[in-house]
Amino acid sequence: MGKIVGLTGDEVAAEAIRQINPDVVAAYPITPQTAIVQNFSQFVADGVVSTEMVRVESEHSAMSACIGAAAAGARAMTATSANGLALMWEICYIAASYRLPIVMPVVNRALSGPINIHCDHSDSMGARDSGWIQLYSENCQEVYDNLIQAMRIAENKEVLLPVMVTLDGFIISHAMERVEILEDEKVRQFIGKYKNPHSLLNIDNPVTWGPLDLYDYYFEHKRQQIEAMEKAGEVIQRVGKEFKEISGRSYNLMENYRLEGADLVVVAAGSTAGTVKAVVNELREEGIKAGLLKIRVFRPFPAQEISQALKNAEAVAVLDRCVSFGAQGGPIFLEVRSALFEEAKRVPVVNYIYGLGGRDIGIDEIKAVYKNLERIAQTKKIEKLVGYLGLRE
Amino acid sequence: MKEKGWKEIPLGGLILEAGNAEKYTTGGWRTYRPVRDEKKCNHCLLCWVYCPDSSIIVEETKIKEFDYEHCKGCGICSVQCPRDAIKMVEETKFTSQEKGEQ
Incomplete structure (x- = not known):
């Protein structure tokens, strides 16, 4: 023991x-x-x-x-x-x-x-x-x-x-x-x-x-x-x-947290995934079909497994604690969106850059992300491809 | 030498065989080639001592020839020669055949 x-x-x-x-x-x-x-x-x-x-x-x-x-x-x-x-x-x-x-x-x-x-x-x-x-x-x-x-x-x-x-x-x-x-x-x-x-x-x-x-x-x-x-x-x-x-603890390429039947999915890596889990639990209590895909292995990127896990979602938000200046979004977003390109059904994917330089991210910010996913799932429209969480205008 | 595919070579660029640098010919890097004047040379072998590429071929204490497959034309032999017996001559002065090219 x-x-x-x-x-x-x-x-x-x-x-x-x-x-x-x-x-x-x-x-x-x-x-x-x-x-x-x-x-x-x-x-x-x-x-x-x-x-x-x-x-x-x-x-x-x-x-x-x-x-x-x-x-x-x-x-x-x-x-x-x-x-x-x-x-x-x-x-x-x-x-x-x-x-x-x-x-x-x-x-x-x-x-x-x-x-x-x-x-x-x-x-x-x-x-x-x-x-x-x-x-x-x-x-x-x-x-x-x-x-x-x-x-x-x-x-x-x-x-x-x-x-x-x-x-x-x-x-x-x-x-x-x-x-x-x-x-x-x-x-x-x-x-x-x-x-x-x-x-x-x-x-x-x-x-x-x-x-x-x-x-x-x-x-x-x-x-x-x-x-x-x-x-x-x-x-x-x-x-x-x-x-x-x-x-007694099992590990895979990623962790699918309450992804079964999830319509609204957040993708995150690192400690933020823990915060997202708390939000998912709260939203599930309210009857909202929320889920989390936690990135564990970023290299090699498990593209097939991720597209399998996300292909039935109504809307997906990828959280990146990193900015790739001049790119179409953060590094995880680019990989996830590209992985989903092979799927027949087009899943709307948005990106949130957050937490740069240690800026805190909490339950409220993540709830706002799920709120936006709900809107995208209903309207089928993406208003903003890349957003910034917790940033002052 | 037929070049091998990625499945046939050691990982990480390792060379598993010792002392095989000889298989890599570098004579093509040369712009000036050393040419020895047999009449001036007294086989003191200073060029052999100084050559950084082991390209002076010696047989029975006498200089036989240059190894043009590996000589990069640095000219150290020419500078070191006490009898001015080694001249550096532009490669363009030699025909393709003399250079050993196909």
């Missing part, structure tokens, strides 16, 4: 990393990720993990050190937020293209400028094309569960891709919640041992990592990454089922 504890998102992330006991952690502190590295450093100082902790001078170096360690055959982890992720940008692409199964919590925070330390998803959403798998977490429990599953997903031979596990800055990272922690031994058995078949340190079988790759083979290597992402969907589902066996 595991134990039930009260931990913040950052603390529970550090706890998961303690149980994973990676060979190398190379990290640089940045608000609101700091507590992850701080708590984990304490575990290193106390000798409860055998991890080599590399205190680097920047996030660019953190990811570089993780790549070196992973190429050498180590299990390597780091954690970051916002501007830190931006600084390791170049190296994130390299981790993915070298097919190194590095796992990294990303504590979602707005990117500068003007400088802001609070939650939005512009950091991880900006990295959506870097070749990393992305798992979004709704609460502290999911941060813990996602991190443990991420290790298995990343290291699967059919995948071999790095994984970002996101948690909303402050809202999850600094809020204490009830969390169920598994026994150390159970976690270690679940993740198993990792063996890199082409370790850089294997002098009996020397290999070259990172050679120049020009027009003759670069494209083929990208095709391999595409394949790995496609395979990742099945692997994530398999790992989710296995995780249920040890934890």
